Amino acid sequence: MRIAMIGSGYVGLVSGACLSEFGHQVICVDKDESKIAALRQGVMPIFEPGLDEVVAANVKAGRLTFETELGKAVSSADAVFIGVGTPSRRGDGHADLSYVFAAAEEIALALTGYTVVVTKSTVPVGTSRKVEEIIRRIKPDAQFDMASNPEFLREGSAIGDFRRPDRVVVGCDSERAREVMREVYRPLFLNETPILFTSRESSELIKYAANAFLATKITFINEMADLCEKLGADVQDVSRGIGLDGRIGGKFLHAGPGFGGSCFPKDTLALVKTARDAGLPTQIVEAVVAVNDERKLRMAKKIEAAFGGVKGKTIAVLGLTFKPNTDDMRDAPSLVIVPKLQAAGAVIRAFDPEGAKEAAKHLNVQQCKDAYDAIQGADGVVILTEWNEFRALDLAKVKAALKTPLVIDLRNIYRPAMMAQAGFRYVSVGRAEADGR
C-alpha cells in the first residue's frame, strides 16, 4: 500500500515512520525544506525516544522517503493522511484549520485514481466534511472518499503507542474506504487491536472527548490533592484507593502542577468553543480549563509560601518540559511558574535533560549542565518535571550543595519519610509536609 503523509511534524512523522514499519511504502511531505533536508540526513526535528531508529531502519529498507513536493506523493498514493498542525487560533481558542484547508486544496489538484483522504490531525467535528467539499469544489470528478482517523499518541512513548494502541478509531461512510483503512492497519488487526468504525463526526468527537476526559481526571485529582493538604489526607492513597475501582481506573490520577503539552490545553479549549457554538456549553470542561490555568499560578504561590518569600533567593528548578522524555515546552507549567517566581525576585538556576534549547526560547533562566550544578549554592530545589534521573538523586550530595535543605516536589517522586530521614524539609502535592531538619 502506498501512503502519503502530509506534514512531517510530531504526528505526521511518528505516524508515517510507524506505517512504513507496518510494511507500507510511505512518503512524508513537508513544506519546510530544511526539515526535509535534515530528515534525509537522519536528523530528527523533535526528540522522541526510538523515532530515529524507526526512521533509519525504514529509510534503509526503502519504504520511507521525504519530499517537499506534495503532488508526487499524492498522485501515487492509495491513502493520503493529513497530519499538519492545528494550533489554537490567536484570540478565540478555536483550532486554526488554515494548514488543513491549504493541504486539502493541494491534495485536490494532485489526486489521481481512487484515493482515501484521511484527517489525522486533531480537527473539530465537521472538518472532514469541509475538506471533502474543498476537494470536490476544486476537482469535481476526483475519485476519493474521506476518513477521520485520530491519533492518541503520547509524547515520549509515541512509538510504543502506535505499535500497540488500545484501539484504532476510523470514521468513514464508505465500505471501499473502510477496506483501505483495514489494509493500512492490517498488522494491528492481526494483533486483535480493536478497530472501531464510526461516522466521521463520532470519530472527530472521540478524540476531543478522550482528551477532555483525561484532562478532567487529572484536574479532579489535583483538586483532591489540595483538599488532602487541608484535611491531613494523602493524595497518593486517595488516588490508589479510587483507582483500584475498575470503573475509575488508576491511570491519569497522578496529582501535579497541572496538565500541559500540545494536546490537552488546546483540545479542551477547542471543545469548549465547539460546544458554545453549538449552543450547549460544556460546564465541566470549562471548569477544567479554568481550574488548570489557575493551578499553575497556585503552584507559584505554593513555592513562594514554602520559601517564606522568594525575593533574593536562588531556586534550583529541575525539569522545564511539560512532561519527561520530550523536549516539548508547549503549555508547560514552568512557563507560568518560573516567570512568576522571577517577578517575585527569585533567581532561577534550571536544568532539563532534553528541553534546554526549547526552554531558552521562552524562559530567561540560567541553564545548568546537570541537576547538581543547578542545586549548587541554591536556597532550595523545585522539581517541576518527573524525569527519571531526578528520581534517584544522591540526597547527601543534594543536601551538601544546598544553602538550606528545602525540596519542593510538584510531582511527588520522593517519599516524605525518606526525605525527612535525609534531613530535608520536603513539600509535595497533596501530602503532609515532612521536616527532617
Ligand code: UDX
Ligand atoms: C496526550 C494524550 O495522552 C494523548 O492520547 C493525545 O494524543 C495527546 O495528548 P501527551 O500530551 O503527550 O498526550 O501527554 P500525557 O502523558 O497525556 O500528559 C499530558 C499532561 O498531563 C502532562 O502535562 C502531564 O504531566 C499531565 N499528567 C498526566 C498529570 O499531571 N497527571 C497524570 O496522572 C497524567
